Amino acid sequence: MKNEGLFNYLLRLADTNLILGHRLSEWCGHAPYLEEDIAMANIALDMIGQANALFQYAAKTEAKGRTEDDLAYMRNEREFVNTLLSEQPNGDFAMTIVRQFLSDVFDFHFYESLKSSKDEMLSALAVKGHKEVTYHLRHTTAWMERLGDGTEESHSRLQKALNELWCYTDDLFELNEGDKRLVKEGIAVDPASIQNAWIKTVDDVLAKAKLVKPAGVWQQKGSREGIHSEHLGFLLAEMQHLHRAYPQAQW
Amino acid sequence: MAQDNQGMLWEVFIQTKPGQPHRHCGSVHGHDRELALQNARDVYTRRNEGTNLWVVPSNLIVASSPEDIGPFFEPANDKVYRHPTFYTIPEGITHM
Numbered sequence: 001m002k003n004e005g006l007f008n009y010l011l012r013l014a015d016t017n018l019i020l021g022h023r024l025s026e027w028c029g030h031a032p033y034l035e036e037d038i039a040m041a042n043i044a045l046d047m048i049g050q051a052n053a054l055f056q057y058a059a060k061t062e063a064k065g066r067t068e069d070d071l072a073y074m075r076n077e078r079e080f081v082n083t084l085l086s087e088q089p090n091g092d093f094a095m096t097i098v099r100q101f102l103s104d105v106f107d108f109h110f111y112e113s114l115k116s117s118k119d120e121m122l123s124a125l126a127v128k129g130h131k132e133v134t135y136h137l138r139h140t141t142a143w144m145e146r147l148g149d150g151t152e153e154s155h156s157r158l159q160k161a162l163n164e165l166w167c168y169t170d171d172l173f174e175l176n177e178g179d180k181r182l183v184k185e186g187i188a189v190d191p192a193s194i195q196n197a198w199i200k201t202v203d204d205v206l207a208k209a210k211l212v213k214p215a216g217v218w219q220q221k222g223s224r225e226g227i228h229s230e231h232l233g234f235l236l237a238e239m240q241h242l243h244r245a246y247p248q249a250q251w
Numbered sequence: 252m253a254q255d256n257q258g259m260l261w262e263v264f265i266q267t268k269p270g271q272p273h274r275h276c277g278s279v280h281g282h283d284r285e286l287a288l289q290n291a292r293d294v295y296t297r298r299n300e301g302t303n304l305w306v307v308p309s310n311l312i313v314a315s316s317p318e319d320i321g322p323f324f325e326p327a328n329d330k331v332y333r334h335p336t337f338y339t340i341p342e343g344i345t346h347m
Contacts (some may be wrong), residue, residue: 033257035279036291042293135292142285 014016014054015082046132073243076118085168094157101140107133107195118186150211170219258282263291266303
């Protein structure tokens with residue numbers, strides 16, 4: 001396929017948005033209080049909306065007659081290339097907030113850089129995504145600071161979540177051979193180019209939140225090649241079963 | 252629920268367009284000013300309702316009470332001359 005590199009790159013972005021958006025949607029009706037329930041559903045919808053646009057563009061790029069629904073609901077675990085961080089379970093509210101915060105910081109700097117992509121569609125999606133994630137980051141930063149520097153219990157839960165999720169942070173910055181070619185062509189973002197900005201933003205917030213950055217943690221990687229943690233399969237089973245049981249269903 | 256830990260109550264006011272007055276639209280919970288503002292944004296502006304938001308702690312609102320209706324508002328009932336109904340409004344004037 002002529003545009004295989006671009007297609008695969010779009011899947012990386014779309015899958016991560018879809019999977020994290022789905023994770024957040026699992027909170028719907030279960031969040032600590034009504035306002036936060038709506039806040040998380042809002043963020044979920046932003047991410048799923050972004051995934052939808054990216055899948056449409058991927059389907060068009062692939063040009064094999066597949067639709068965005070085919071890409072979201074008819075691929076199996078090993079074909080998904082979302083980040084490991086995005087698929088981690090919700091856990092308690094602290095886990096969800098830390099996972100979202102680490103991801104928001106990445107997306108914030110990522111979209112900022114993707115705005116200058118030579119691919120017009122990606123650049124336009126980056127402009128939209130950057131506006132959305134600016135708010136997401138404001139929301140998760142507020143919770144990081146308040147819970148981290150809150151009560152003894154909220155602090156210890158946040159620190160525990162940070163310790164557990166830190167091993168998935170290097171995986172955010174992975175890229176494959178196809179991505180490298182797209183970076184050279186000015187289409188994709190080189191994740192290494194935003195790593196310092198990511199570290200600085202994370203450090204600033206952790207300092208304000210009185211949290212300690214985990215050091216010397218072994219890093220789990222592999223998502224860029226479709227190697228996932230055990231959690232993704234269960235998520236896909238739940239997310240995909242309706243579409244697979246009733247492929248022609250309309251609503 | 253053992254304890255209400257949703258934070259204090261805030262009244263939400265939305266300005267729909269620049270230049271228009273802020274209108275009361277409801278209330279939200281929030282633990283402090285920033286979270287109250289974010290919650291108001293998330294709950295009340297998801298469908299393009301606004302361009303600006305105010306949140307005000309509910310306990311800072313001073314309200315008249317139902318028994319004030321007589322002395323507060325009824326004396327205005329028979330003062331028809333206070334209504335500017337004797338003027339004609341020039342064409343093109345809106346929001347009157």
